[in-house]
Amino acid sequence: NAGVTQTPKFQVLKTGQSMTLQCAQDMNHNSMYWYRQDPGMGLRLIYYSASEGTTDKGEVPNGYNVSRLNKREFSLRLESAAPSQTSVYFCASRANWGSGEQYFGPGTRLTVT
Amino acid sequence: GDSVTQMEGPVTLSEEAFLTINCTYTATGYPSLFWYVQYPGEGLQLLLKATKADDKGSNKGFEATYRKETTSFHLEKGSVQVSDSAVYFCALSLIYNQGGKLIFGQGTELSVKP
Numbered sequence: 161n162a163g164v165t166q167t168p169k170f171q172v173l174k175t176g177q178s179m180t181l182q183c184a185q186d187m188n189h190n191s192m193y194w195y196r197q198d199p200g201m202g203l204r205l206i207y208y209s210a211s212e213g214t215t216d217k218g219e220v221p222n223g224y225n226v227s228r229l230n231k232r233e234f235s236l237r238l239e240s241a242a243p244s245q246t247s248v249y250f251c252a253s254r255a256n257w258g259s260g261e262q263y264f265g266p267g268t269r270l271t272v273t
Numbered sequence: 274g275d276s277v278t279q280m281e282g283p284v285t286l287s288e289e290a291f292l293t294i295n296c297t298y299t300a301t302g303y304p305s306l307f308w309y310v311q312y313p314g315e316g317l318q319l320l321l322k323a324t325k326a327d328d329k330g331s332n333k334g335f336e337a338t339y340r341k342e343t344t345s346f347h348l349e350k351g352s353v354q355v356s357d358s359a360v361y362f363c364a365l366s367l368i369y370n371q372g373g374k375l376i377f378g379q380g381t382e383l384s385v386k387p
Contacts, residue, residue, distance in 0.1 A: 164316075191372055202277075202362060202377035203317075210372045218371060250316055252375075259305040259324040260366040260373045264316040 162186055166251050166265035173241040173272045181236040181268050183251030191254040192234040193218075193262065194226060196247040203250060209234055241272045275300045275370060279363045279378035286353055286385050294348040294381045296337075296363035304365035306330075306339055306346040307375070311360045320348075320361070353385045 164185045173179055185192065190211045195203040205218030209228040223245060225237045238245060248269050252262040280295040298304065305324045309317040321330030326341035335350045346363060363378040370376075 193372070193374060195375075200379055202379045203375070204377075205371060205374045208372040208374060216372065218374060252317075254373055259322050260368060261305075261307060261319050261322055262366075262375055263319070264309075266316045 164251055164253055164263050164265035166249075166268055168268060169266065170269050171271070173238075173270065175242060175272060177241050178237065178239050179241065179270075180238075181249055181251075181270075182233070183235065183265060184233045185251075185253040185263070186232065187253060187255075187263065188231070189253035189263075190231070190256050192228065193252045193254070194224075194234070194236045195250045195252065196220065197250060197267075198247050206236065206249075238270075241270075243272045246270060246272045275304070275365065275367060275376050277363050277365055277376055277378040279361075279381055282360075282380070282382040284381060284383050286383070288355055288385055288387050289352045290385075292348070292350040292353045292357075292383070294361055294363075294383070296346045296348065296378060298344050298346065298363075298365050300344075300365055300367060302367050302369070304367050306337070307364045307366070308335070308337055308346070308348050309362040309364060309377075311362065311380070313359070317362065353383070355385045355387055358383055358385045 193208045194206040207226040251265040308320040321332045323330040323339035364375040
């Protein structure tokens with residue numbers, strides 16, 4: 161049981177390049193999330209998916225797109241990277257029962273130059 | 274809107290000292306409350322949780338009590354260890370708010386010296 165996995169761990173992009181961050185969970189959770197973490201700002205929600213086939217915007221969706229490929233996988237795409245997107249990106253999934261706790265992946269550290 | 278405020282860091286303590294990290298929240302409704310911990314270079318791990326007023330969450334010697342009257346969820350530990358050095362995040366969740374997203378405080382960095 162790997163929990164939530166993310167690839168890659170590190171990435172450097174030039175302004176204007178595109179890339180996709182991959183996330184997968186093996187806990188059979190319905191809901192999945194993408195957050196970004198910036199110094200002194202905690203984590204902020206980019207997009208979420210309440211179930212397979214649905215996605216919705218969070219607080220900071222501009223410049224990003226997502227795909228819920230199946231129940232396990234939820235990817236985040238940057239179409240044209242900008243320096244403001246330099247951040248650490250975390251994927252999470254939420255238990256289908258209980259108090260709503262979320263389980264996080266190890267993160268992707270992205271630098272855009 | 275819904276929000277979480279936690280004390281600013283960094284907090285530096287000696288080993289075996291008492292720890293308190295303050296957390297207060299604003300929410301329309303009855304949120305679930307959480308403390309997460311992040312060790313250097315890693316993701317967030319759930320430390321403890323509470324779902325209703327007067328619930329006490331506890332784990333690994335850490336405790337926090339859901340206080341509805343003061344809208345607080347302060348984290349405490351009686352005797353910290355060097356291995357507790359990390360960043361601690363207070364968070365809330367409301368099931369009807371954007372799919373039950375977590376709303377985080379800004380994080381408090383704890384450094385424990387031997």
